[in-house]
Structure formats: C-alpha cells, structure tokens
Amino acid sequence: MKLYRINDLTKKAYDKTAEKYHNYFKDEIRQKKYDRIIMDKFASMLSDCTSVCDTGCGPSCQYGKYLYEKGFSVTGIDISDKCIEMAALNNPKINLALWI
Numbered sequence: 659m660k661l662y663r664i665n666d667l668t669k670k671a672y673d674k675t676a677e678k679y680h681n682y683f684k685d686e687i688r689q690k691k692y693d694r695i696i697m698d699k700f701a702s703m704l705s706d707c708t709s710v711c712d713t714g715c716g717p718s719c720q721y722g723k724y725l726y727e728k729g730f731s732v733t734g735i736d737i738s739d740k741c742i743e744m745a746a747l748n749n750p751k752i753n754l755a756l757w758i
Contacts, residue, residue: 665737672716672738680717680744687720697721701728711735717744719752726752 672679687693704710708730712722715734722732726749733753736742742754 669737669739672736673740676717676738676740676744680748683716684718684720684748686718687724693721694724697724701725701730704730707731709733713757715741715745715754717741717748719745719749719754722752723749 687697706729710722710725710730710732712719712725712732712734715722715736717738717740719732719734722734726732731753733755734742734745734749735755735757736745737757739756742756745752746754
C-alpha cells in the first residue's frame with residue numbers, strides 16, 4: 659500500500675473517532691503522574707523562549723496544553739481536520755496546523 663493511501667486511511671479514521679477520543683482521553687495527563695514527571699523533566703531542559711511542537715496533538719492537545727500552561731510557545735499539528743478543529747475549540751491560545 660502506498661504511503662499517501664495509508665495517510666488517507668489514517669486521516670479518515672481519526673476524523674471519525676476524534677470526538678470519542680477527546681471525551682475519553684481529554685484529562686488523561688492529570689491522571690498519569692508518571693507522564694507529568696516526564697513532561698516536567700523535559701520542560702526543565704528547555705529555555706524559556708523555546709517553541710514546542712506537539713506532533714499528533716489529537717483533538718485534546720493535552721501534552722501541548724500542559725507545556726503551554728508552563729509558559730512555552732506551543733504548536734500542535736495533526737493529520738486530522740477534525741482533531742485540529744476540536745483542539746482549536748479546546749485550546750484557543752495554542753497555534754494549530756494541519757499536517758498535509
């Protein structure tokens with residue numbers, strides 16, 4: 659199967675499940691102490707003016723949001739139009755872009 663076909667199928671799958679995924683996982687980082695420890699360690703290695711890219715941010719952009727709330731400039735990217743649309747609604751101050 660060609661890569662463009664795989665990307666198209668992936669996009670369609672995420673567009674279809676974005677809302678359900680968001681509802682299920684939107685607060686996941688708050689429940690995962692280990693993830694917060696890792697994200698805090700990562701953030702401690704960055705300078706204050708660092709820009710962070712949350713690749714595959716999904717509809718919640720939860721890891722990007724976590725770093726944004728720590729003062730970093732964040733851009734979230736995703737292959738799914740629906741994920742970007744929902745991430746923008748849930749995180750209006752984070753830069754978001756569709757990965758094409």
